[in-house]
Amino acid sequence: MTGSYGVEDRFARITITFSVLLLLLGGIFGLAQVINRAPYFELPSFLEVSPKTYYTFLTGHGVFLAVAIPIFWITGFTAYLAPRVLGKNLRGGLLRLSLLMMFAGAIMAAAAILSGRSAVLYTFYAPLKAHPLFYLGAALLVLGSWVFAAAFFLQYLEWRRENRGRGTPIAVYGLLTTFIVWIEATVPLVIDVLKNLLPMSLFGAKVDALEARTWFWFFGHPLVYFWLLPIVTLWYYMIPKMLGVRIFSEKMARVAFIMFIIASTPVGLHHQLVDPGVSAVYKYLQVLLTLVVASPSLLTAFNILATMEMGGKARGGGALSWILKQPWGNPVYAGLAVTFIVFGIGGLTGIINAGYQLNLLVHNTTWIVGHFHMTVATIVAVGYIAATYSLLAELFGKGVKWPRLALAQPYLWLVGILIFSFSYYIAGMEGAPRRMLNIEGAGGPPIPSEWIYTLQLGAVGGIVMSASGALAVLVFFYSLLRGGIAVARIAPNPHPEEGDPYHPLLENWRLWIAVAIVLILVAYIPTFYELYSRGLAPVSPVGV
């Protein structure tokens, strides 16, 4: 029963193409950053940037790559996959409305940034103030994604009414988790924008810096899981599919998704461990919850590795040679596997960031930059791109023009990211600050010599990463022009051999959302109570 998904596919083609364009733009900024912030790197003058350009680029880099791409790519990917898995259409009107809002928002925010009047970085900490279009655009982009989420939820609920007693297919299970977490994340963002940021930027209203920061990180951490969850979904869905086996434990996969729903939000204070004005006990409480939300990632690591082992053995591998028997020559598989490996290392370093005391050594150092390029940047530049290679055939009707280059792309990234991130990790352990252009020539005692060669080496890694990103963009657009071959198939096989297992408890979304809300209240009520009962300390906004 192949339905017709013209509206969904058009939506997906537009948002996914736009994501690749954003990767190009954001990647250029990234390259400019990494070479400019390396101390004593002699650059030809046309490559050198002023602080104003640097921080404008850095704002664009964060907003385009880490906020806009995930929103556009994930909605597009879901619009492609969910209808095919469920055999149901999404409401066309909602899709069109969502597309309109998201584009209007993205264009407003991009204009605010590229005009140079919003160099507030993607964390936009008040009372630093951007142009009003920056906040309006961001809000519109997010509200547009809510319209999409509504279409998706409605489609799922309809499917459920018609399929009582059937387990939700794992791909949709993961995507639902993604969008539930997205709603958890963006409610506090919208509150912050409406209550604090828009009044501040439009009318010069005063804001409390700590309160705004707390709302921001209430959003900022679940945002991280929004980036990640579609890739976790792809690991669970595509890796067994490509290996021709079942997931090692389908139940454990679902338990992991549920844990992401309940624990990904009440942890934002782990970004505020060195903020004055938040009590030690409340910080510690959210550190505990952070350790809880680390566990579904560890479960996933185990489950996927075990699946890979089963698959490798089924393909004739032995006790260790199953590792060699993976389809390493397939660009889609290679991309998903590289993301899995790199994310594994990056995720482990996250436990250090969340170390209640260890955080003092790494907070706002380049260690953090190393960490999130192994996690989110790799998810975007390798994970989303791997799936996009497959979509070139099934969604765009074109195929991959240069499959060898597409295959080289994730491996090139792997080389680059290892050099980049480990250099930035080491520099960070020596205390080198992130978000700083002129680290060497800025006065005070001389900088430690460890910062110099590590950040220079980091630039080498960054150049390799940029080359990999350029390859992805090139392969994508050249394939659109010329067409090529299909490299994998994401759409479900027409005749699934077995139905999805049905576990009533794991299909009880209402229950788990309720648990999530309770945990969020437990984690955040004390913090906000402390903040408001002490009395806010609003200050006037300051333009950049």
Next chain:
Amino acid sequence: MEHEEGSTLEFVWITIVAAVIAGLAASMAYYGFAKGFNPVCNATPISIEDIEAGRFEPGVEEIAPGIYRVNIVARQFSFEPSEIVLVDPKRVEFRVVSMDVIHGFQIPGTSVNSMVLPGYIGVFVWEPPEGIEGEFLILCNEYCGLGHDYMRAVVKISSSSSLLEG
């Protein structure tokens, strides 16, 4: 269709994960609450007008031998005082305020790392390692505007014994 062998492995893995997490949680609680090693947590509201009116004086004060209180005012794009001199410091209480936006206060290579939030006096204590000496960089480690890179200061630490020798 869960495999027998699978279930045992799963169980072992879940146990390992739980044990690691419990260990980490316990050690953080021990250092935080038994040993009192916490990041900056205390804050008292103070308005920028109050600071301007002199209700918060930047400067270094030695309360008892080796016991210091250091008041820092951060603003775009400097720290006041821009030079902190400490002799044989054993316990330094930093009190940090901002006159405009969020700044950071970090001495790379030490555990001194705090956000500086406008509207609040942040208070935290540093116990420098014994025998520490030399000039250390202080930098703002939160982006605070286009001059952020240039927002630096220095802390000069000496020990009285080496002064006598010198």
